[in-house]
Amino acid sequence: MKTGFYTGRFQPFHLGHLSAIKQALSVVDFLYIGIGSAQYSHEELHPFTADERIEMITQVLKENGIKKDTEIIPIPDIHDNTAWPGHVQNLVPPFDIVFVGDDGIVKELFEKHTDIPVKIVKKEVDICATDIRSMMIKGGDWKKYLPISVANYLERIDGIDRIS
Amino acid sequence: MKTGFYTGRFQPFHLGHLSAIKQALSVVDFLYIGIGSAQYSHEELHPFTADERIEMITQVLKENGIKKDTEIIPIPDIHDNTAWPGHVQNLVPPFDIVFVGDDGIVKELFEKHTDIPVKIVKKEVDICATDIRSMMIKGGDWKKYLPISVANYLERIDGIDRIS
């Protein structure tokens, strides 16, 4: 069985994340989804708790029939970036590929500190969570970038209040 | 859907843990299994990494056909016990019952700091991980207290070396 790892902060989880997960699952049989900066919440850059992020992602994965092919693992920050790939490997069972959304720090650190191949997934949805949070504060149409169940979840927990 | 929470350090995961999980799943539909002291490994009291503990537990749950009814979540120690139930609630989605193996600190802290009911599961297997680690060092018949797949896993990763 081929396994992969994909991580994000998911503040909140959006259609770009879902696309990345689907692409990853077309390459591997099983995907570990790491919830980054897990300990933080109720802050401008980190509005939602790890538990809330697990909830929103779980629901979307179920709706897409792929929950059984994934495991969601919270990963607290340790603020020591070169140690981070080892920290991930402490919490996540062995994986064969790392999937990343762009040519950024996750790719750089895994390539420098492990032998695990890193693959960039195609950007099918042009959005980032920072912009979504900004739209949530300013009143833009943020819902169209989220899976419907995430948008509903955020409504239900007064997610906009959490951010602004 | 009724959900529960059960936590242990699982150093290593033994038949008593499995019995507790089965009892919990006779009460709730879905169980979050918290891996305590997640960050520690390669120490006398904490020989196995969180990732190794996830691996051993996952295999046992699969063999018992109950993997789909559970989610395994690593929970790092924060060394602030009265804050611990809130720390758990940061990492684990909402649950209706806490299951514990005895009348110990997990029960005391959840009862003092949350409204969530705590239920003691029946001790069907009289063993604790400390005794198993001790047998692993001294050469006792530790395997009979473990699910076979865990015993095999520990053989494969030279688990005895890790402990002694």
Added chain:
Amino acid sequence: MKTGFYTGRFQPFHLGHLSAIKQALSVVDFLYIGIGSAQYSHEELHPFTADERIEMITQVLKENGIKKDTEIIPIPDIHDNTAWPGHVQNLVPPFDIVFVGDDGIVKELFEKHTDIPVKIVKKEVDICATDIRSMMIKGGDWKKYLPISVANYLERIDGIDRIS
């Protein structure tokens, strides 16, 4: 004896804080005053040490004859918000009411994670510490928002230098 808890970062302690404490003491017999983000100092958002904040508050409480009805307790940040009410309860003796200045995160977290009632005190002085620090840098009339003894204390320790 009825006891309460009121917390702030007090960077610096101003007339709004004093008003809140007086209102709290009209409801409870004894008030624990938590100094939040206790470990930080000499930073833009956290100019004063916990010890300096204890000093400025103690003097004001004495001048108002209410020192004997209060205990000041430094509370370091743990950067795990859902665990924070339990962290407070680790450091502060039991209290019957939480007093807050607004409908913000302290209220949300205590209501979600404890049974202790939370009461919003009336805003009798329209000022926040952020604005005071801003006036201290830019040269506004910041002293009028502070108890006189705090203004004098900040002069004495060159508080403006600490901020800019």
Added chain:
Amino acid sequence: MKTGFYTGRFQPFHLGHLSAIKQALSVVDFLYIGIGSAQYSHEELHPFTADERIEMITQVLKENGIKKDTEIIPIPDIHDNTAWPGHVQNLVPPFDIVFVGDDGIVKELFEKHTDIPVKIVKKEVDICATDIRSMMIKGGDWKKYLPISVANYLERIDGIDRIS
């Protein structure tokens, strides 16, 4: 006004601690009492929370009519001993003398890292908290070494259960 500092873990607070505080208050007008290892509780060496320790000490100080001459300040461990005197000075307002029970590490660190004079108080009660905890487990007459109100407090919160 002359001020002093006295610190201990107070697990639990015993007659030797009370004697030290009284001796200190015969030298200074006001005493800051630091509760060391504040974050720990529910552990063999650290059974009681900071809040419980504040409660037991407060009651004794009140009974002895000296509460108004003291302020109790929890001091979390930072596990960096040479930095510890500065850490104390971050949390505790300025003091003129440090009082210690023996020629140990508190004395060594304050003498090496500050100019504040350190004074050893006379040992009028020959007991240490480690022995008291040991008696609580084994059934010795531990109560005779504690102020009566602390003994009662420990009975009330099932303190023996916490330790054993």
Added chain:
Amino acid sequence: MKTGFYTGRFQPFHLGHLSAIKQALSVVDFLYIGIGSAQYSHEELHPFTADERIEMITQVLKENGIKKDTEIIPIPDIHDNTAWPGHVQNLVPPFDIVFVGDDGIVKELFEKHTDIPVKIVKKEVDICATDIRSMMIKGGDWKKYLPISVANYLERIDGIDRIS
């Protein structure tokens, strides 16, 4: 032998730092160079790892024939400023003078918490690392403010990518 201490974040090491070190070595025989905020890297304000900073500084010191008169010691942040001079003294052997580039927080903290004299070195090169990082992003002539070997080193490790 007279020894000194000089610390900076060195993000990156520039000609102003080198000038300060040379001035310090005209006063003392041996200089401990502390790499501040050692654990951070790959962040906007902290682009380079401690190991990269050690490399760039070592090369410059060798070129200037002064490596043998210095020792470079990484100093992680502990986010407790009044404890910081003691933290430095935990990691760095005894020194007779502290050298600083300006009348800032290092001077204030060492003067408040130690007896070690603090000396401000003359600002012979008017540049700060913040401006250099800004020029690296915006395309200014940042190289002229760096020792040539540092500029080359940053080219070699794609330092501009790290920052932007």
Added chain:
Amino acid sequence: MKTGFYTGRFQPFHLGHLSAIKQALSVVDFLYIGIGSAQYSHEELHPFTADERIEMITQVLKENGIKKDTEIIPIPDIHDNTAWPGHVQNLVPPFDIVFVGDDGIVKELFEKHTDIPVKIVKKEVDICATDIRSMMIKGGDWKKYLPISVANYLERIDGIDRIS
């Protein structure tokens, strides 16, 4: 230039450590010496501060004429063992070989988490620091296992008092 890495806690630095360093320097041109568990001191297992350990090692290296071929780097524990090799690489410039005294955890972690070859040095002196500390407490002839200058240094700083 070929570089190596050798780490220990050096509580205290003994002839076995010196032998290992000499063997390492017969293989590489330059050796980084990592001082493990750097933040701890004044504890039973960690009596000496990082700064004291740097001092004792520096003197021995000078006496042996090999100081110029080494750099001593304190490495604080992060209590996350799988992340530790990356943590080391954050603080220590690149090295080609890791030298270890035995087939223990340093070897295991570097082999699992990096590509850097690990070499066991020959045990020419049969002693470990734990035994030396034990002899220092009980009165054995501990000095014969230490470089003379370390024995003298420990006498000078009352090292026996620190341990017992």
